[in-house]
Amino acid sequence: MDAPDTRQRLVISAMQLFWEKGYGSTSIADLLKKADVNSGSLYHFFPGKQDVLLAVLDMYHAGIRQMLLDPAWQGVDDPLDKVFALLARYRQALVESDCFYACPIGSLALELHEPDAPVRERLARNFSAWTDAITECLEAAGTRLPLALDRRATARFVLTTMEGGVMLARTYREVSYFDGAVEQLKLYFDHLGRDAAAPASRSRRTPVRRKGRAR
Amino acid sequence: MDAPDTRQRLVISAMQLFWEKGYGSTSIADLLKKADVNSGSLYHFFPGKQDVLLAVLDMYHAGIRQMLLDPAWQGVDDPLDKVFALLARYRQALVESDCFYACPIGSLALELHEPDAPVRERLARNFSAWTDAITECLEAAGTRLPLALDRRATARFVLTTMEGGVMLARTYREVSYFDGAVEQLKLYFDHLGRDAAAPASRSRRTPVRRKGRAR
DNA sequence: GTCTATACCCTGATAGAC
DNA sequence: GTCTATCAGGGTATAGAC
Known part of the structure; x- marks a missing residue:
């Protein structure tokens, strides 16, 4: 030991x-x-x-709880707070490294242009473990999110936003680009929360109108 | 020639x-x-x-119109359709390459771990040109989006989503992960469209309720 | 299981004739 | 501006004594 x-x-x-x-x-x-x-x-x-x-990669996967989630969720109980607390963890990594690095899995995923199958599978497994954790949070949020909302798809979107935000922050060397991505995600969640508050009532189906031909 | x-x-x-x-x-x-x-x-x-x-990188920057935007927007006039038509272009690149590659700038941005300043600046310049184009679309959408909406921040979010979606699709070697990201973005835009339709009226400020301590 | 020495290749870059 | 030949260095991986 x-x-x-x-x-x-x-x-x-x-x-x-x-x-x-x-x-x-x-x-x-x-x-x-x-x-x-x-x-x-x-x-x-x-x-x-x-x-x-x-x-x-196996060690990252096996240690996602101890190495990532537990520290990020220290003292955080609310499931939706957990989502943003995890993102805050990545922000911290960006700040501490002067925007050089944040997510090791994402960095490897794009660095290796044609990774062999065993590598790729392990990268995917790590991403899946991450989205699993977020999916659980979204499920725990219960009625505070629209019932019809696809929890897993939304969890993937959280990962997408995190990785995209990290990429931009790294490139510009400014954490504000990461913050901007998280802020937009938060706005989206606020919209979802409003929808959940007014369950299935009022003008659903009023998407952005298109003038030109769709598709 | x-x-x-x-x-x-x-x-x-x-x-x-x-x-x-x-x-x-x-x-x-x-x-x-x-x-x-x-x-x-x-x-x-x-x-x-x-x-x-x-x-x-300079050539990408100089040719963003001819090489990227013009082909993507062939026959598309509606500004909001343009946003998703550009994303569709990246989807096409993913499909045609069996999810190996899609955005050359993003790939380079994450491949080069500590790029020298001139490289980084050019990567950032390319991202900025991209978001400029999307910002123009969002501005052209006028009242179909909430007046208070920050067009530039939203355009950056579109880029974030695209890059994040590409990363996931590449890693899983499944374009459906990119589609999922775009779908979520579309949902977000639909929400924004609804907000614009009901301008500044009705229960604003009803964000997702938090049970635990905020922040 | 650990150590040293080294094979062997491919890398970016150069020299110098034409 | 173009060509051929080549350098020096670092890369991964190996050999074989201990």
């Missing part, structure tokens, strides 16, 4: 390096140095660099 | 390669082969590989 074994040291170091520098820019030499491990040991545990990445 | 000169051939080839394989995975050798140019010629025009990237 105190002195982590070699394999674990490698995975933890890799997690940090991939987060800070990305996968491609992290060399085996970087990793060996950081973990204080020799080349021979690494290749004793892993067939190659990509397999270290797989282990890292 | 017919036989593009060497420099142009390099930039066009680079644009395509960076899109397909990413910047890091495109080697100078790849580029020379594709453009049918010799090493000496490349380094005659460009100090290094990164400067080719700068030229590519």
Whole structure:
């Protein structure tokens, strides 16, 4: 428990390096140095660099509760507050890193242009675990959201907004772009809350009118 | 016009390669082969590989109308239809590439973990040109959107949604994740349209109620 | 399981004749 | 402006003693 074994040291170091520098820019030499491990040991545990990445992604997946959700939801009970508390966590990561990095999974997902199937599957699994957690929040919100609302689809939209917001903030190096995305999402949720408050009554079906031909 | 000169051939080839394989995975050798140019010629025009990237980003920026907006808006006049027609263009790119790639700027933005200032500025400039175009559409929509709505912030949200949706679709290799993001955005716009239809009347300020402490 | 030394390749970039 | 040949360096991965 105190002195982590070699394999674990490698995975933890890799997690940090991939987060800070990305996968491609992290060399085996970087990793060996950081973990204080020799080349021979690494290749004793892993067939190659990509397999270290797989282990890292598995660790993210296994630790989503302890590493991400629990800290983000410390002292937050309301399910809808939880949604935005999680987003606030990413904001914090952006601020602390001067808008360099926030979501390690998203960064890897776009860095690796043609990831092999096992990598891609693990990225997707991480995203799914994330949306599962948000879906639970939205379900726990009960009647405060429209009954007809698709909780899972909405949860995915929260992830979409987070990842998109992070991308913009990173590119502009200004956290305000992330804030803007969250603000818009909040407006959307406010609209949903209003709909739930007036359940199925009044002028539904009054979408944005189109002048030109639709589609 | 017919036989593009060497420099142009390099930039066009680079644009395509960076899109397909990413910047890091495109080697100078790849580029020379594709453009049918010799090493000496490349380094005659460009100090290094990164400067080719700068030229590519400049070309995207200069050609946003001809290369992106004009084709997307072929036969579309309604300003709000234009918003979704542009998104449909990205969907098409996803479908045609089996969800491998869609937005070259976004891909580069996340691939390059710590891009040098000139690169980052050009990425940001491209995003800004994109949101400018959408902002114009939203302004042209006039009273069909709430007067109080921040057009620019909403345009950024459209970009956020597009980029986030592309990331998810790429990761899951399923265009339905992009469709889901667009669908949610459409729902949001429908809500906005309803608000505009009932201008400033009726129960504003009925956001999602919170049970726990706010913030 | 751990260590050192090293093979071998591909990278971006250069030199210098034409 | 174009060509060929090549450099120096860093990349992943391996070999083989301990």
